[in-house]
Amino acid sequence: MAVKITLAKDPAQTDAVLALRHKVFCEEEGVMDPVEDGRILDRFDAYSTTRNLVALNENEVIGSLRITLDSEIGIPADEYYDFRRFLPDGAITMNCGMYCVTKPFRGARIALSLILMATYYAVTHKVTHVVAPINPAISKLLSRVGFEVLDDEQLDPHMGLRFIPVLLDMKNINDFFYTFAENNRLYNFIESYECIFYNNDEYVVRAGEVGDSAFVIIEGEIEVRKAGTDTVLATMGQGEVFGELALLTDDVRTADVVARSDLRIMSLPKQAFLDHLMKNPDHAMWMLKSIGKRMKNMLVHPV
Numbered sequence: 001m002a003v004k005i006t007l008a009k010d011p012a013q014t015d016a017v018l019a020l021r022h023k024v025f026c027e028e029e030g031v032m033d034p035v036e037d038g039r040i041l042d043r044f045d046a047y048s049t050t051r052n053l054v055a056l057n058e059n060e061v062i063g064s065l066r067i068t069l070d071s072e073i074g075i076p077a078d079e080y081y082d083f084r085r086f087l088p089d090g091a092i093t094m095n096c097g098m099y100c101v102t103k104p105f106r107g108a109r110i111a112l113s114l115i116l117m118a119t120y121y122a123v124t125h126k127v128t129h130v131v132a133p134i135n136p137a138i139s140k141l142l143s144r145v146g147f148e149v150l151d152d153e154q155l156d157p158h159m160g161l162r163f164i165p166v167l168l169d170m171k172n173i174n175d176f177f178y179t180f181a182e183n184n185r186l187y188n189f190i191e192s193y194e195c196i197f198y199n200n201d202e203y204v205v206r207a208g209e210v211g212d213s214a215f216v217i218i219e220g221e222i223e224v225r226k227a228g229t230d231t232v233l234a235t236m237g238q239g240e241v242f243g244e245l246a247l248l249t250d251d252v253r254t255a256d257v258v259a260r261s262d263l264r265i266m267s268l269p270k271q272a273f274l275d276h277l278m279k280n281p282d283h284a285m286w287m288l289k290s291i292g293k294r295m296k297n298m299l300v301h302p303v
C-alpha cells in the first residue's frame with residue numbers, strides 16, 4: 001500500500017493530526033491522559049509559523065510531525081529545554097516535535113521520511129539549524145541524517161512526553177536526495193514536499209490514467225512496462241525522472257510503471273514541473289535528451 005508524506009493541506013487533515021496525537025499518546029502509548037474532545041494541541045498549533053507533515057495511507061493520516069519556524073514568540077521547545085545555548089549567533093531555527101505514528105505503521109521508513117521532509121522544508125525556508133526534542137525510539141535514526149544528540153533523555157513536564165534533544169546543523173545534512181537536488185538545482189522537487197513509498201510490485205502509474213505529476217526516484221528501482229503487458233520497456237533507478245510524458249503532451253500516461261523494490265519517489269505537480277523546465281533551459285535540454293534516448297532505444301530495439 002502506497003504511503004504519501006506531505007504537508008497537511010486543509011482543516012480536515014490538521015484535525016486528523018490532532019486526533020492522531022490523541023490516539024498515539026493517550027490510547028496506544030498511555031503517556032498522556034485522554035481528553036474529552038480526543039484532540040492534543042497547544043498554543044503553537046495556532047500560529048502561522050507551524051505546519052504539520054502528515055503520512056497518509058490512502059487518505060487516512062497515520063503519522064505526523066509538527067514543524068515550527070522560530071519567530072518573536074519562539075519555538076515550542078523554549079518552554080522546557082534550552083536548545084539556544086547550542087546555537088550560534090544568527091542561527092535561523094526550526095523546531096520539530098509531536099512526532100507520532102500509529103502502531104501498525106511504525107518503522108524506520110515513515111519516521112525517516114517525515115524527518116527528511118522536515119529538513120527539505122527547513123532548507124527552502126533558509127533555516128540553518130533544526131532542533132528536535134524527539135521520541136527516544138527514533139533518536140538513533142536521526143543520527144543517520146546528521147542530527148547530533150545533545151543530552152540524556154528528558155521529560156517534557158507540559159505534555160508528559162519523554163524526549164532526547166537533538167540538533168541538526170544544516171551544513172551536516174546527510175541525504176542522497178538533498179545533495180542530488182542541490183547539485184542538479186532541482187529545488188522545485190524539494191518544494192513540492194511530497195514523497196510517496198511503494199512496496200515491490202506495486203503500480204506507481206497505470207497507462208491510460210490522467211497524469212498530474214512527474215516523479216524523481218529517491219530510492220529503489222522501477223520498471224516501465226508496455227501498457228497492460230509484462231513487456232519491459234525500461235528500468236530506472238535513483239535520480240531518474242519518469243511520468244513526464246503525460247505532462248508534456250497534455251495526454252494520459254503512456255505506459256505502466258511498477259516498483260521493482262521498496263521505492264521512494266518525490267512527486268512534482270504538473271504546473272511546477274513545467275515551470276521548472278521553462279526556468280531551467282539546461283534541464284529542458286536534459287529532458288529532451290532523455291526522451292530522445294528512449295525513442296532511439298525503441299527504434300533500435302523495438303519490443
Ligand code: CMP
Binds near residue numbers: 252253255
Ligand atoms: P508518462 O506517460 O507520464 O507515464 C508513464 C511513463 O513511463 C512515461 O511518462 C515515461 O516517463 C515512461 N516511459 C514510457 N515509455 C517509455 C520508454 N519506452 N522508455 C522509457 N520510459 C518510458
